[in-house]
Amino acid sequence: xxxxxxxxNREVDAGTTLGALVATLTxxxxxxxxxLNETVVxxxxxxxxxxxxxxxxxxxxxxxxx
Amino acid sequence: MADDLLTIGDTTFSSRLIMGTGGAPSLDVLERSLVASxxxxxxxxxxxxxxxxxxxxxxxxxxxxxxxxxxxxxCFTAGEAVLTARLAxxxxxxxxxxxxxxxxxxxxxxxxIELLDAAETLVDDGFTVLPYTNDDPVxxxxxxxxxxxxxxxxxxxxxxxxxxxxxxxxxxxxxxARVPVVLDAGAGTASDAALAMELGCxxxxxxxxxxxxxxxxxxxEAMRHGVEAGRLAYRxxxxxRRHFAQASSPVAGRAVLxxxxxxx
Numbered sequence: 001x002x003x004x005x006x007x008x009n010r011e012v013d014a015g016t017t018l019g020a021l022v023a024t025l026t027x028x029x030x031x032x033x034x035x036l037n038e039t040v041v042x043x044x045x046x047x048x049x050x051x052x053x054x055x056x057x058x059x060x061x062x063x064x065x066x
Numbered sequence: 067m068a069d070d071l072l073t074i075g076d077t078t079f080s081s082r083l084i085m086g087t088g089g090a091p092s093l094d095v096l097e098r099s100l101v102a103s104x105x106x107x108x109x110x111x112x113x114x115x116x117x118x119x120x121x122x123x124x125x126x127x128x129x130x131x132x133x134x135x136x137x138x139x140x141c142f143t144a145g146e147a148v149l150t151a152r153l154a155x156x157x158x159x160x161x162x163x164x165x166x167x168x169x170x171x172x173x174x175x176x177x178x179i180e181l182l183d184a185a186e187t188l189v190d191d192g193f194t195v196l197p198y199t200n201d202d203p204v205x206x207x208x209x210x211x212x213x214x215x216x217x218x219x220x221x222x223x224x225x226x227x228x229x230x231x232x233x234x235x236x237x238x239x240x241x242x243a244r245v246p247v248v249l250d251a252g253a254g255t256a257s258d259a260a261l262a263m264e265l266g267c268x269x270x271x272x273x274x275x276x277x278x279x280x281x282x283x284x285x286x287e288a289m290r291h292g293v294e295a296g297r298l299a300y301r302x303x304x305x306x307r308r309h310f311a312q313a314s315s316p317v318a319g320r321a322v323l324x325x326x327x328x329x330x
Contacts, residue, residue, distance in 0.1 A: 058153075066273055
């Protein structure tokens with residue numbers, strides 16, 4: 001199935017969780033937050049949140065700014 | 067200063083300089099600038115995770131013991147800003163947010179309608195909201211009314227270094243506000259920071275003026291002194307402005323000298 005991760009389409013297996021997806025982006029998820037279809041998913045629910053075809057995921061972290 | 071603390075929400079600070087981290091040429095220069103500034107509260111932005119980036123601004127702030135203040139820079143609608151604030155809360159474990167909702171890229175001026183909408187939503191959601199706002203006394207009052215913990219009016223556009231273009235508006239905002247008023251945006255040099263404090267601001271927020279200065283660490287120290295000098299001057303109470311001179315030496319007791327016979 002196809003999902004969008006930070007604006008880029010990506011093919012993932014059915015049943016992939018948000019936790020598994022974030023683990024492919026960073027090994028240290030402290031300071032990281034994720035939104036699924038414009039809704040924040042608390043870190044404690046990443047591993048039980050199963051992604052679906054067409055989902056839009058944004059994974060953010062803090063950078064220099066302001 | 068230890069006997070003159072800044073209180074925002076339920077937290078006190080001995081420094082009245084809030085720093086941003088944007089624009090610094092390197093994390094090393096940023097770290098030394100933050101130390102020189104004496105800041106205890108510093109902003110970061112939230113952006114898409116980039117796995118290739120080495121080093122993190124968060125680790126610098128953690129090492130220095132500086133409280134992190136996430137912003138919503140780059141948001142154009144209340145919806146974007148609220149979601150960004152919630153993501154920042156999740157990522158950083160803080161319910162403080164420097165709320166920015168701008169109208170366009172060219173001026174980066176706040177969109178007052180979206181800003182007020184986002185502020186109200188975030189206050190209701192339990193956030194401590196510090197809104198970047200126009201120097202509009204009416205909007206400042208409305209932001210305070212919906213429960214913002216501070217009011218952060220711009221002196222001039224972000225990164226412009228044009229200082230405080232409307233000191234009178236700042237005075238009106240300060241006179242009415244029951245929460246801290248913080249100059250946010252526009253400071254170019256130390257005298258701008260001092261002026262803000264002399265006008266009664268509780269603190270100054272700046273980034274570019276330091277991070278884009280030719281010598282960021284020196285400018286950070288200058289800003290610290292500017293803020294402290296301005297604060298002291300405000301507390302001391304300046305003399306009234308006069309049209310004519312007023313001698314500081316006594317008039318009485320002058321010698322009577324013959325002006326026709328100078329001694330030289």
